[in-house]
Amino acid sequence: MRCWLKVVVWCVIAGLAACSQNESRYAMKHDTGPDRHVDVTHIPDAVPKYEARTRAGNKNPYTVLGQTYYLIEDESDYKERGTASWYGKKFHGHKTSNGEVYDMYGMTAAHKTLPIPSYVRVTYLKNGRSVVVRVNDRGPFHQGRIIDLSYAAAQKLGIASAGTGPVEVEIVVPGDTPPPPLRPEDRAATHADGIYLQVGAFSSASNAKGLRDDVDSVLEARVFVSEFLAAKSLYRVRIGPLADMAEVSRVRGKLTGAGFSAGHIVKD
Known part of the structure; x- marks a missing residue:
């Protein structure tokens, strides 16, 4: 009996502690700075460097x-x-x-x-x-x-x-060379430089986003808009990266089954 009571008490305490930790971030109604003046003049600026970009923090959209x-x-x-x-x-x-x-x-x-x-x-x-x-x-x-x-x-x-x-x-950017553009969140995946399907290209960003949203509603694969800068901007609706031709075939089947174009293959 005593062991059982100890377990119950421990669980209650642990639960309260967890709640306290979850709520502590918002315990302050209004944000504020430190309680006393802090000299920050000695804190150096951030130094740009190349860093791997992963899914962490880059959910898109x-x-x-x-x-x-x-x-x-x-x-x-x-x-x-x-x-x-x-x-x-x-x-x-x-x-x-x-x-x-x-x-x-x-x-x-x-x-x-x-x-x-x-x-x-x-x-x-x-x-x-x-x-x-x-x-x-x-x-x-x-x-x-x-x-x-x-x-x-x-x-x-x-x-x-x-x-x-x-x-x-x-x-x-670090040095004089811009970092590689961020591809949709799977840039860190091993097949990031895989196969893409392009299902549309528009001079209007809103039209491209409209098609992207429609296609995204029927696919599990990543659908995104890629802007091509030239004399006039071109907004391309693409799917991918796709790992291999078998995955390309599966995606194309879903596209045509839903009434969309099967698209054409592009490599990035």
């Missing part, structure tokens, strides 16, 4: 608060102006989208559509200060904001006290 987001396939010319915000103590010590632990004193950031990891230079347009940060998280999901900076990055820029500020965000 993904949906948050009813909004679906599609990752940028080729970020090598990414540059954008908009509003930056920052996040701090409420999330400090908890996991980011790719499973790393968020450190508000690190030079990191969250972005909605850049592949993880990416490196960007963020310039505060009010004072001209800039920092380089490593994107390892998703967000911000407040309307009108384009990047969520760590507390340290925001403090170095001069944004922390205001909460938000106008910035320019530009991709930074």
